[in-house]
Amino acid sequence: MKVGIIGATGYGGLELIRFLHNHPEVKQMDLFTSSDEGVIFSSKFGHLLNIQDVPLQKIDYETLMNYDVVFTSTPSGVTSKLLPPLVGKGPKIIDLSGDYRLKNLQDYEKWYKKEPAPQEIVDKSVYGLTEWNEENIKEAPLIANPGCYPTAVLLSVLPLIKEGLIDPSFLVVDAKSGVSGAGNKPTKMTHFSETNENFSIYKINEHQHIPEIEQAIEIFTNVKATITFNTHLVPMTRGILATSYAPVADGVTTKDLIECYLETYKRHPFVRVITDANTIGTSRVKGSNYCDVFAKIDERTNRATIVSVIDNLVKGAAGQAIQNMNVQLGYPQTVGLDVVPLFI
């Protein structure tokens, strides 16, 4: 199989390279750039010396048509313009950006503050939350890979909402991310002296993942929810921990929540159900495609505390993208992704 990566020089792109390098079905991997044509990749990224000593290529439609799969890992607002001529024509496309996730174009305009992709192309895209959308992913010409926060939140709340165990109309999500979630372009927010020894909240009540999470809850559970969702920046490089709170239905116990998770994810190797709260944390999934989920009822308030962790660059981006490629092409989901978390 021949794969191309647009945005290879970004954090998501580098993670795609790390995993695809070990994917047994990938016979050729080419890297594309909008700014560094001809530059030898390993001269920019020394950790890839003797591994990716190849020149970066110019993005060109005729060339891209010859690939089996093209991954796009570019800032929002790029693929809405770049991809329409390619979709459904040659390669399967997996887009890591937010440009094709929201089905309602007005939502995209409102939350991303950018011009949306054409409606007919958005209509062809399939939301790539692998564990919940396998059947549609198999046939998709274009996969809208989920955002990092939505992946963590949805994998932990969807089973409980679907089974009516929690009430999503009062769902409150408190999420925290490492700084690599903001990409490789330095900003005031991600500057070392602003993030080091600082734990901050950002985009209060205005995060672009709010409509994505609400849309997915409706698609996968048939329930309309209006959520409170806030995000925090943690002075670490990788990882997301999301804590969600919701009232539980009458008579529901912690055992019911755990059993619901175990049943939902029994065929899904990348979602691990954690029963000991002391073993949940971002270092348990670092560098891997795992999402760990945990839930416990607070008997005093009759609310559930729901926790999930992922590596934002793996299950939250490149790993899930490759998991989706495996589903599209009929390979087992774990091919190329079967790595042990880094932990320390």
Ligand SMILES: NC(=O)C1=CN([C@@H]2O[C@H](COP(=O)(O)OP(=O)(O)OC[C@H]3O[C@@H](n4cnc5c(N)ncnc54)[C@H](OP(=O)(O)O)[C@@H]3O)[C@@H](O)[C@H]2O)C=CC1
């Ligand atoms: N970081 C994360 O944890 C996650 C990120 N995402 C999303 O994935 C996408 C990529 O994220 P990330 O890797 O962090 O971003 P980065 O900013 O690290 O990298 C993006 C890359 O896109 C390329 N690029 C920039 N402008 C253009 C353009 N006009 N045309 C083509 N390529 C362009 C650049 O490479 P070059 O200059 O070589 O072209 C750049 O290296 C984003 O949309 C992000 O929101 C999703 C989930 C998690």
Ligand SMILES: CC(=O)N[C@@H](CCC(=O)OP(=O)(O)O)C(=O)O
């Ligand atoms: C830490 C940090 O800044 N994280 C980013 C996640 C970006 C992302 O994945 O957003 P889209 O793919 O939807 O563009 C943020 O909160 O915006």
